[in-house]
Amino acid sequence: xxxxxxxxxxxxxxxxxxxxxxxxxxxxxxxxxxxxxxxxxxxxxxxxxxxxxxxxxxxxxxxxxxxxxxxxxxxxxxxxxxxxxxxxxxxxxxxxxxxxxxxxxxxxxxxxxxxxxxxxxxxxxxxxxxxxxxxxxxxxxxxxxxxxxxxxxxxxxxxxxxxxxxxxxxxxxxxxxxxxxxxxxxxxxxxxxxxxxxxxxxxxxxxxxxxxxxxxxxxxxxxxxxxxxxxxxxxxxxxxxxxxxxxxxxxxxxxxxxxxxxxxxxxxxxxxxxxxxxxxxxxxxxxxxxxxxxxxxxxxxxxxxxxxxxxxxxxxxxxxxxxxxxxxxxxxxxxxxxxxxxxxxxxxxxxxxxxxxxxxxxxxxxxxxxxxxxxxxxxxxxxxx
Numbered sequence: 001x002x003x004x005x006x007x008x009x010x011x012x013x014x015x016x017x018x019x020x021x022x023x024x025x026x027x028x029x030x031x032x033x034x035x036x037x038x039x040x041x042x043x044x045x046x047x048x049x050x051x052x053x054x055x056x057x058x059x060x061x062x063x064x065x066x067x068x069x070x071x072x073x074x075x076x077x078x079x080x081x082x083x084x085x086x087x088x089x090x091x092x093x094x095x096x097x098x099x100x101x102x103x104x105x106x107x108x109x110x111x112x113x114x115x116x117x118x119x120x121x122x123x124x125x126x127x128x129x130x131x132x133x134x135x136x137x138x139x140x141x142x143x144x145x146x147x148x149x150x151x152x153x154x155x156x157x158x159x160x161x162x163x164x165x166x167x168x169x170x171x172x173x174x175x176x177x178x179x180x181x182x183x184x185x186x187x188x189x190x191x192x193x194x195x196x197x198x199x200x201x202x203x204x205x206x207x208x209x210x211x212x213x214x215x216x217x218x219x220x221x222x223x224x225x226x227x228x229x230x231x232x233x234x235x236x237x238x239x240x241x242x243x244x245x246x247x248x249x250x251x252x253x254x255x256x257x258x259x260x261x262x263x264x265x266x267x268x269x270x271x272x273x274x275x276x277x278x279x280x281x282x283x284x285x286x287x288x289x290x291x292x293x294x295x296x297x298x299x300x301x302x303x304x305x306x307x308x309x310x311x312x313x314x315x316x317x318x319x320x321x322x323x324x325x326x327x328x329x330x331x332x333x334x335x336x337x338x339x340x341x342x343x344x345x346x347x348x349x350x351x352x353x354x355x356x357x358x359x360x361x362x363x364x365x366x367x368x369x370x371x372x373x374x375x376x377x378x379x380x381x382x383x384x385x
Contacts, residue, residue, distance in 0.1 A: 005383045006162035008045070008137045014053035017101075019133035020045060020164060021150055023142035023363055024060035024079045027347060031078055035347045038142065039082050041363045045139050045164045046087065046106070056106045057133060058083075059150050061113040061143060070114055080108045101132055112150040119148055126153025139164025141171075142364035144377045152378055161383060166363070171380065173360045174371050177339050182304040183209060188296075188327065190214030191310030191344060192233060196366060198241050203373040204307070205251045210299050212254065214312030214323070219285055221246065221255055227276050230261070230283035254299065258289025260313065260320055271319035287313025288323035297330040304336035309369060311348050324348055332357045341368030 008020075022042045027034045049056050065074040080093040087106070094101055097109040112118050117125035126149045130136060136158035138144065143151050144167060155161040187204045189197055192215055204211055213221050216233040223229050224242040246253055257276060261283040262269035273289050288296070300306065308331060315321040331338060332354040340349055340358050342365035349355055362368045371377055 005168075005380060006160075007168055008135075008139070008162050008164045009048060011135060011160070011162060012052070013049060013135060016054055016134040017057060017132065018049050018054035018135045018137060019057040019059060019129070019154070019158075020049060020137040021059045021140045021143070021154070022046075023140035024058075024076065024083075025062050025142060026079065028062075028078055033078055033082055035350055036082055036086075037346050037350065037361075038363050039079060039086065041166055042139070043086050045137075045166050046083075048165060049137070050089075050105070054135075055103070057101055058106070058108045059112050059129075060108075060140065061118070061148075061150070062111045063113070065111060065113050067114055067116045067118075074111050074113070076108060076111050083108060097132070098128055112148070115149065117149055119146075121147045121149050121153045123153065123157075125149040126157045129154040130157035130159070134159060136161045137164045138162070138379050138383075139166045141167045141362065141367050143367065144364070144379050145367040145370035147378050152382065155379060156382060163379070163383060167379075170362055170364065171371070171377075174339070174362065174368070175375075177305075177337065177360060178207075178372060178375075181207070182337060184303045185305040185307070186210040186212060186299055186303040187307040187309075188212045188214070188300075188312070188331070189217060189309055190312045190324075191342070192216040195235055195238055197310075197369060198238055198245075200369040200373045201245055202241070205245055205248050205253075208251055208307075210252045210254070210303065211245075212296050212299065212312075212327075214288060215310060217310075218256060218288070218312075221253065222276070222285075225255055227255075228279050228281070229285055230279050230281050232283070232285040252299075254295060256285075256288050256292040257295065258291045259285045260287035260289055260323070262286055262320070265314070267317045269317070269319070286317070287320040290322070290326075293323050293326040296327055300327065300330040300334055303334065306331055306334060306336060306338045307372065308338065308340045309342045309345055309365065311344055315344075315348060315351070325352060328352045328354060341365060 063074040092104040219232045219234045311324040313323045315324040341362035
């Protein structure tokens, strides 16, 4: 897959300003990083560049700040501190980096999404970013499905561009895993990003024996099947595509028969187990019920390959985490090949201490699904050319 693409490990970086676009988009609560998996995954790339004599300039996005209303809540400063701890070296944090980067061994630039043209892949911004380096390294698998200025535009505009070892490793592992999966194959797709995953589910339906849906996605499928979902998170305009998937031959898409509901979305909301027939108009579905969890476990138990992206309920709230915990245990005990992708899913794996049981953990969410869907990514197509 990546044989025609320039690799960072093959380049001479001695004395060169080497800009590495990483995925340091980690969950932060009250200024504390709750999972540093993506930071840890980037450390070998940074250390390799340093060993090659590079002056390392790191870029990353964090969250979804509004460039017109910045309040500092999405700053990468906590990430700089964590990088220092893990590298055992000083990391210079540069807030106003577009106006020039002073000479340091390791620099972390402020959140790329603070820049107005970032998500638009603005040509001028891309050229500005590229002008700050001698070599541009794309190593942010988690952002490699987006054509943004700091991921795609800068690579296109730079004097020399390549991919880093983490992106290369991700692509090789996923290619190997998806080229000839051992059957039966189940995809567990949860989370709140409904519209962004329905297209992927359509592609997975062509190779999967079973697709288990959870979270907001399951609500859309439940609505498509005629169930009352009360005040639950849903995308009504995606009901027709969901209905088409439910009617496909050759793939089983089981839906919840019971759910955990609440009257409000909060950490102290009262949880109630209800069958689908008992869901009230003012209920919010926040997890799968115990009967559904057992139904899904039975499917997982019989499968030899598992693709998992997204929790099945609001696992951050203890009373709505049981469905995700129960299925995590089923996945952990399965002896087949198991691929996990997505920040929330990795957080689940860490929470339930099941990292060692997973065959491959991807650092990307959307990129993971995009690659599963298309077998390539925009940055790979660009650098192949």
